[in-house]
Amino acid sequence: MNDMTPIAKVQTTLKDWETDQEVRWCPGCGDYAILKAVQRTLPEIGADPSNTVFVSGIGCSSRFPYYIESYGFHTIHGRAPAFATGVKLANPDLDVWIVTGDGDGMSIGGNHTMHILRRNVNVQILLFNNEIYGLTKGQFSPTSREGTNSPTSPLGSVDHPASPCAFALGSGARFIARAYDVSKNLSGVLKASHAHKGAAFVEIFQNCIVYNKDRFDDFVAKGVADQNQLWVEDGQPMLFGSEKSGGIKGIALDMETLSLKVVDVVDGDWQAAGVIVHNARNRAIAHMLVEMPFGPFPMALGVIYDDPRPTYEEVLLGQDAKSRVGKEANLAKLLAKGQTWTVSGTAADPI
């Protein structure tokens, strides 16, 4: 069997993960905060730079590997999951991270995102969602909200946006998490994604300060965050808000309509209010959380779903290894396989 060797823990510091390359994102870009969070997290999980690979596609987010002192492969638009699948099948011991964006991972590469998730290749997929095409100068993306004004939609975009987490869950992902660039919880989410064995999908809302500035302010801005962010945690009630900001609220299940509802929590008695305790292995709840409309509901963040199953490379390479048992790799014999005949001496005496 192809047992996965546990990846050796190595002592590093944030500095060890910085390259000598000048970071070329726009000043103030949310990518800086994500880069720092990743560089801070890698030492904490004991990652080894020699054994770590960052694979990316094309776009602002995909420049990420150049700034991480590990092995890196900046590939072509949308195809990073396919390259990463080859890397993992060739060497399952490598610790592989994919960095992609809403254009790269949901538009041109949506197909590959779907397939790496359903196969469950053991990688971390970080999708930076800024709801816009940055590197090509501001066109609407597959996650842009309807009515987005952009160079290619001067009258407002009419495309209905895709929801990356709902897409990932529909594709069969076994780990779904959400965070945003400057959140203090981002590192915790990254650690959880790394701890999950299998394809871990992390959507990170990221502020494009040039083409889509402050797009996520309706739930990340100070003052509204408290009432508009629901950080879910396995085994904990789904609570948000505070007494100061207008009361503690929770998410409950409306048994009549089989849908979620927001309830007020009085005197801290969330049980009485019927607030759900989050179970990260409950796929039905995960579906409801990622589909929860923002506005009437807060934005669900944190580890929404985490229910591992065997990884693709374990199963595929395990099957291969099993099929090799007892078989001899003798090329000379292989070449001479099937019905053969011998020509000896003359044509008149062929056999």
Place this chain on the structure above:
Amino acid sequence: MATVVDGPDALTGGKEDLSPEAVVVRFAGDSGDGMQLTGGQFTLSTALAGNDLATFPDFPAEIRAPQGTLFGVSAFQINFGSSAIDTAGDQPDVLVAMNPAALKTNVGALKAGGLIIADAGEFNKRNLEKAKYDVNPLEDGSLENWQLLAFDISAMTLQAVKPFGLGNKEALRCKNMWTLGLALWMFDRDRQPLIDWLNAKFAKSPVLAQANIAALNAGHAYGETAELAGPLKQYHIAPAESEPGLYRTVTGAEAISLGLVAGAQLAELPMFFGGYPITPASAILHNLTKLKEYGVTTFQAEDEIAAIASAIGASFAGQLGVTSSSGPGIALKGEAMGLAIMTELPLVIINSQRGGPSTGLPTKTEQSDLYQAIYGRNGDAPMPVIAARSASDCFEVAIEACRIAVEYMTPVMVLTDGYIANAAEPWKVPDPASFTPFPAKFLAEKNGPNGELLPFARDEKGARPWIKPGTAGLMHRIGGIEKNPGTGNIDYSPASHQTMTDARKAKVDGVAASIPAQAVELGETSGKLAVVGWGSTYGPIHQAVRRARRKGQDVAQIHVRHVWPMPSNLGELLKGYDKVLVPEMNTGQFKTVLRDQFLVDAKPLNKTSGQPFTIAEIEAAIDEALA
């Protein structure tokens, strides 16, 4: 028509030559009649009888085309004989037609005076209508240019398998074995290997095995008893003179697969094969999937792009990445090939060419992807391209592709085609120890003069070091953006792009230093005419030049394996001939490449019918060129 031929016009009317040098037989029937299987088994028995042979399976793109229709006809042609056979034969001597549609679509190719064996039982009103015959051609004298042998094979098959209690449909499925039995009798073949094969094939259903064997024996017995009069005769084809050794039959797809396994072993690397099903390339994925014990990992990707991307990912991680497809899939892979060129990773890409453009002719052959192979990428993206001339040649070509990929850190494309992929021929089983190994080397420590890592430093061949992720301390980043010539860091300064473009070109041009000088296959190294080919046109060109030379014509054959870069002596060699003729199954692509590279006045001979050249077509062009 040419009057001088290699073999006698075998089996033609009036002649009583019962030991011809070569015979061409075509089996044609409905796609459901099992003609490919019949042809395959007849091929095997031919090989076991020691004849040289070449085959041409020709089947429709539809999996189960409606029964009896003209477009649902599936055919299998075999040319076999006691002398060297290079093509599947221009014109069949014998046509076995299992229904009216098969007769209609194939009889035109039959040699004048040739023999038609038709299953009269299938020439009913319904089938005649489907084949658009107003009257039964077996009865209206329209086949008088040929010898006709029509009898009710269906009824005789049903009679033969009656004791086994099969349903009518299942019983009729044994028709092909009845026909094969007759063919085995006609050419004096041993039935036993086929009986063994049937017993093995139907091991789980002995009744079916017995029924098929009964049908086979009945067909054979029919030949014996019906020999008395009429056109049915038994022929004996002497074994071909061939080099002593162990032989087997091999198709191009099989030989490519085996060659890739051998190539990976010679490189001392595990092989990763990323593929996506496409006709006619899928057989390679099927074959390799069964060879896991040779260090092969196969991955059926979600699409053509993911197939090549995964292979490049595996190469990056230190395995030998391989992908395979046909024209439309190769087009999709183009951008990723550019990345492999830019990041200088080894990769083998197999293109089993078919008719194009777009979906084109999925099951028919063509050589029209040459431009795509040599030039078909954005930017200055040089890539070595080599072409296989025959099914057995695919083995060595696959090894050669692995060698170039690993030694030069470059993607390499192998061109084969639908004809080679499916055609079978005898193959002298090679000794793996006779090939020189080319073990891959991985960088183990920093390679710069000041102790730094230079992922794009170059060796004497112009190749960069291969650095496997997981190697301690050699972390680096690669990608599709132009890079610094040493560190590989992003650098799109004018000097850097100039240097790197030049380096990539020089490296691929330099492959020419590692390949043999171009040889002349037949004839002199200078003269009036050189017929220059590449790929699967080898067979018909070879026979045509051989015949022309026997007629005393001053003509030579040159066949190019390395189509990019080409052997360094090729330009000079071509200048030694007054005329250069380039037969190709496209509109003149290699002709243009030769003109561009060597300023020679190469003249095209083009064919794009989805069918290989006949010998006669090339002979006629030689006559014209020398007239």
